[in-house]
Amino acid sequence: MYNFEFEKPSTIADAVAALGSEDAQALGGGQTLIPTLKQRLASPSALISLNGIAEMQGVCVDDDGSVSIGGATTHATVAAEAASSYPALAALAGQIGDPAVRNRGTIGGSIANNDPAACYPAGALGSGATIVTNTRQIGADDFFEGMFSTALDEGEIITAVRFPVPQAASYQKFLQPASRFALVGVYLARFADGVRVAVTGASEDGVFRWSEAEQALNGAFRTDALMGLSINPMNMISDLHGSKEYRAHLVGVMTKRAIEACM
Amino acid sequence: MTQVSMTVNGKPVSGDVEGRTLLSGFLREHLSMTGTHVGCDTAQCGACVVHVNGEAIKSCNMLAMEADGADIGTIEGQANADGSLNVIQQAFQDHHGLQCGFCTPGMVMSTAALLKDNPRPTEAEIRKYLEGNLCRCTGYHNIVKAIMAASGQDVSQIAAE
Numbered sequence: 001m002y003n004f005e006f007e008k009p010s011t012i013a014d015a016v017a018a019l020g021s022e023d024a025q026a027l028g029g030g031q032t033l034i035p036t037l038k039q040r041l042a043s044p045s046a047l048i049s050l051n052g053i054a055e056m057q058g059v060c061v062d063d064d065g066s067v068s069i070g071g072a073t074t075h076a077t078v079a080a081e082a083a084s085s086y087p088a089l090a091a092l093a094g095q096i097g098d099p100a101v102r103n104r105g106t107i108g109g110s111i112a113n114n115d116p117a118a119c120y121p122a123g124a125l126g127s128g129a130t131i132v133t134n135t136r137q138i139g140a141d142d143f144f145e146g147m148f149s150t151a152l153d154e155g156e157i158i159t160a161v162r163f164p165v166p167q168a169a170s171y172q173k174f175l176q177p178a179s180r181f182a183l184v185g186v187y188l189a190r191f192a193d194g195v196r197v198a199v200t201g202a203s204e205d206g207v208f209r210w211s212e213a214e215q216a217l218n219g220a221f222r223t224d225a226l227m228g229l230s231i232n233p234m235n236m237i238s239d240l241h242g243s244k245e246y247r248a249h250l251v252g253v254m255t256k257r258a259i260e261a262c263m
Numbered sequence: 264m265t266q267v268s269m270t271v272n273g274k275p276v277s278g279d280v281e282g283r284t285l286l287s288g289f290l291r292e293h294l295s296m297t298g299t300h301v302g303c304d305t306a307q308c309g310a311c312v313v314h315v316n317g318e319a320i321k322s323c324n325m326l327a328m329e330a331d332g333a334d335i336g337t338i339e340g341q342a343n344a345d346g347s348l349n350v351i352q353q354a355f356q357d358h359h360g361l362q363c364g365f366c367t368p369g370m371v372m373s374t375a376a377l378l379k380d381n382p383r384p385t386e387a388e389i390r391k392y393l394e395g396n397l398c399r400c401t402g403y404h405n406i407v408k409a410i411m412a413a414s415g416q417d418v419s420q421i422a423a424e
Contacts, residue, residue: 004282035305038305047282091275099392099393101395103320
């Protein structure tokens with residue numbers, strides 16, 4: 001790992017100011033960033049830890065019933081504290097990595113990184129969450145722009161993620177047991193005004209919505225509504241763990257499992 | 264270099280570290296506490312698990328400066344006050360929950376964290392909790408058995424392997 005300066009501000013304003021210096025980078029739980037730095041794939045001049053900012057911690061239920069999660073909240077905390085207010089999301093958080101990783105990794109870090117096989121991007125896109133930053137609010141549909149790419153500007157910090165709570169939701173993860181990421185993961189959320197289906201782990205373009213399945217499920221919310229629908233394998237990820245065709249097939253399987261879990 | 268201070272196994276310690284110094288490196292190289300092992304250095308194997316403010320974390324994946332002011336627990340602090348093995352360590356010995364022993368510090372620290380939250384875990388819960396701790400010798404059977412024994416459960420019917 002190349003060396004860097006380290007700062008741990010206690011307010012969002014101080015963190016934003018520190019991130020203004022050249023090549024400074026925000027540090028969440030570091031469960032992806034630190035291994036990346038060890039491989040010398042990045043060489044920031046400074047890491048600005050977001051873990052000392054009290055206003056970015058914790059889970060709360062807003063007046064309108066939505067669940068708001070501070071950007072620096074760990075997966076373990078979400079798994080525990082969102083269990084009653086948004087159980088499907090809490091279950092997703094409880095499946096990330098392993099217990100020690102969940103005690104460090106944060107929701108803001110995961111969403112800002114937008115790993116194509118990460119769980120949280122599916123939860124956020126599937127829920128139609130709002131990504132709250134230090135300057136604006138971004139709908140999940142506009143936030144995820146492709147593998148490892150988001151709408152975040154340089155130095156912009158995810159301070160919170162706000163989730164509308166659906167009538168029913170389920171995250172179905174086909175685990176890649178070595179990495180503990182999703183080989184394919186489907187987050188399905190059923191709202192009064194429609195169904196959202198978000199898929200992670202599958203596409204070269206990162207997390208995406210399976211709009212054909214959403215339309216079919218808006219017509220009839222049952223597994224056979226997906227009959228005849230399939231994902232084009234063309235843009236799927238292919239690696240030693242699974243071919244394009246395998247992943248495309250799994251999208252349908254995991255979506256059906258999510259439908260059944262929501263019945 | 265920046266000075267960091269923390270409590271390790273109840274004792275205040277401090278040292279000068281670089282930004283890139285990992286908590287595992289601070290423990291091993293600055294404090295010469297080599298009980299915390301670094302196996303993979305990619306946060307997958309779990310040999311480096313320590314407790315930070317009571318929570319199990321992988322110390323090779325946390326910066327030393329992030330632990331400034333924290334309360335750290337390591338394998339060196341696990342034995343009883345008289346130096347005898349604690350319940351978990353003794354169970355690992357009794358049930359051959361180790362062969363080469365490299366993964367054992369992490370296994371013991373993860374077990375301690377598990378039993379704090381879940382004092383009588385099922386076999387499935389133990390295997391689930393240990394998914395971030397890799398052992399290349401035992402096949403896990405005797406580790407799971409040791410943890411069940413350490414949590415006061417009858418393991419006499421579980422075959423030795």
